[in-house]
Amino acid sequence: MTFGEYIREHREALKSEDRRFSVRQVAQRIGVEPAYLSKIERGDVAPPSEAKIRALAEELGEDPDVLLAMAGKVSSDLQEIIRKRPQLFADLIRQLKSAPDHALLRIARDVRDGDW
Amino acid sequence: MTFGEYIREHREALKSEDRRFSVRQVAQRIGVEPAYLSKIERGDVAPPSEAKIRALAEELGEDPDVLLAMAGKVSSDLQEIIRKRPQLFADLIRQLKSAPDHALLRIARDVRDGDW
DNA sequence: ACAAATGTGTAGTATATAGTACACATGACA
DNA sequence: TGTCATGTGTACTATATACTACACATTTGT
The missing domain is CATH 1.10.260.40 (lambda repressor-like DNA-binding domains)
Structure with a gap:
């Protein structure tokens, strides 16, 4: 669609x-x-x-x-976040490319809860 | 610079x-x-x-x-990864905006090691 | 029935993006 | 000392992006 x-x-x-x-x-x-x-x-x-x-x-x-x-675009605020720490984010996002949805959800939750 | x-x-x-x-x-x-x-x-x-x-x-x-x-750009391969699961990645990246570098490194390592 | 609202075809515009082509003065070096 | 390479100024160009303006036939509500 x-x-x-x-x-x-x-x-x-x-x-x-x-x-x-x-x-x-x-x-x-x-x-x-x-x-x-x-x-x-x-x-x-x-x-x-x-x-x-x-x-x-x-x-x-x-x-x-x-x-x-x-529309083939990525929100400019996300791009800005990535551009501020390009190596870390590029690396992490490529790692997460093939991670299952539940892993992404869990990481987001862990970060929100400050579990690091 | x-x-x-x-x-x-x-x-x-x-x-x-x-x-x-x-x-x-x-x-x-x-x-x-x-x-x-x-x-x-x-x-x-x-x-x-x-x-x-x-x-x-x-x-x-x-x-x-x-x-x-x-140059004010984000690699097109990263954009493609984000566009395939926009909600999950948008949420996660915004969560990670203020996370310290070591947290990003640790998450990347954990994912690489399959720790989920 | 008819006025108002609706969806769309055609034509055109401004600005940004991503460069090329060529000439020319200067500098290195053999 | 001549020539070969170097960095740069000026002038263009092609394509993409992001729309506007207006006209017109059709549909809808009262």
Whole structure:
């Protein structure tokens, strides 16, 4: 499923319950032209900028990191974290590439609990 | 220290031992025009593409992830890893933002040793 | 029935990215 | 002393990114 298809699907779902989720009204709220949002949803153009994707995520109640990923992007705040300690993060992320989901969850939990 | 300054410094250091590290010769080996490399080193233009930065890292014996970071970029292979599991990685990386270096090293080691 | 709202086609724009091509003055070195 | 290599200034170029503006046919609500 492409970025555009995903957005269309979820926007349409919301629209069926609330007319304020038309292409035109959502476009206006996130600050783009309706024709542009229409083209994005149909995959006629590439996904928009990170800022617009964030606005869209907020508007549709979706996870911005997931939408960004579907758009082929990585959140700029994550990139900044990595850029500050490139060796450590590059190494760690490559190690974690093939780790199972539960391992990533556990590490996040351990770090949150200060277990190091 | 900027990307350009760093490159110039390290290239010059190599050049003092080996004349093959002139702007012209390095430029040729990494596949760009000498004038372009010159401008990069003086910060006259933005850092080059990821591919050229990798070639430069190889040529100068530097860590590509560090050079990419100085250029304001994050390796595309790391981005791909993140994009495949955006929620897990986004969460984890934000948790690790303020973790000390030794914690990151330890996690990488634990994962490598399969300690989960 | 008709006014308002809707989705979309076409055309165009501004800015960024990632460079090339060539000429020229200076410096090394044999 | 001549030539060969070196670093750099100037002038372009091609492609990608991120949109806007407007018109128009269709659909929907009252």
